[in-house]
Amino acid sequence: MTKPAPTREELRDFFVEELELTDELLPYDAEFAVDLGIDSLTTMELVVQLEKRYGVRLAEAEFAELTSVNAVHAVLSARLGTA
Amino acid sequence: MSGPARMRVTGLGMIAPGVDRPDRALGPRPVPAPGWFRVADALPGRGYRRLPAGCLYLLAAARAAAIDTGASFTGTPADRRAAMVGTNNAGAALIEEFDRTIIDLGAAELSPAHVPYMAMSMFAARLAPEHRLRGFDLTTNSPAVAGLDALQSAARALAAGRASVVLAGAVEEPPSPAQRSSTPTAFAPADIGAAILVCEPEDAPVDGATVHGYCATHSAFVPGPDHVRTVLAALWRELVHDGPPPRHIDAVLDDSAIGAAVAAGLPEHARGGGITAVPAASGGGCLTPVRRVVGRLAAPDGRGERTAVVAASAHGHLSVTLVTPAGDPGRRPLPVHTPTTSTTTKGHRP
Structure with a gap:
């Protein structure tokens, strides 16, 4: 079932958790591949x-x-509607 | 007669339920308590949370072994570092989980991070980026003996000059739910964890690392119990052709016909020394024999004597590793080199 689009803060919390980072290490505009070395x-x-x-x-x-x-x-906002 | 290749061991790492140090590897094998392995303690840093348990055990054991060896390992060029790891059950539970996911939800629901581990070789492959290995990185698979076979292959590769240092050993995961439910007795005692030896050519310059001892492994396939005595005698003859026989035998055997035949054939090779029977599960984990090798090399209390570790599978695979701790008076004299500084870089053998 489709859910409401997440806020930016919720998304950052998700990535901080999944990538084992801290808020400071994950600015909203940090590029996953270039700045964080996240592989495909x-x-x-x-x-x-x-x-x-x-x-x-x-x-x-x-x-x-x-x-x-x-x-x-x-x-996600485009797909689910702006949060 | 030239016997099996021998290699020098300069680092040891051991992770198993109730065992977090190599010198405890000869201890009991308890049923693993929930949470017995703490990733954050064993593997500080990021990037481990999506790895399967076996991969984590292996990385933790390799990390401990590399630290034990120290600069002698880190000073070796990346293209001269290699790995050789045995496993039999790693990935079994994961593959069952994949099957269930595909049946219930479809292939699109598989975890992309876990899919590569359908290949059992991926467990050892993860050592390469972790330890900057650019030499070979191979996996041996067979019941019971794959770990000792990995030691044999590592010794051969080192003797042939294909690497300067090899991380060699074994890893096993808990049996899958289907394995446990179909034949529960086949997987007890559990063979879980990882053991890694940092191995170098026997005669390479000692580069400041502590030498724990030496290993040589020989193996054969026995077509049936009636052939065990002859094959075992041949293996033994070649293993000890240029040195004293082992003072002790660790026999890691299951209750199969082959296992019973090997057990019956060992006393004539014990030469008055002791035989320690280590019960093995017929489910075929290959860690326990390597664990005995690690324990014999690390034992501080006099148990570190020249020992033959014997393992056999119900199907007829038979492997024997002769373990000679560095302090054993029966070991063959070896060339002594003046230790160099810790920054020395090892290159190709001449």
């Missing part, structure tokens, strides 16, 4: 987790857009 396999895992959590199925073409907390927030 971890990215795929996070996509699956997001899909389950928010009841949404993301297209492969959208994966490339999921580069930061801000970017993920934008994609």
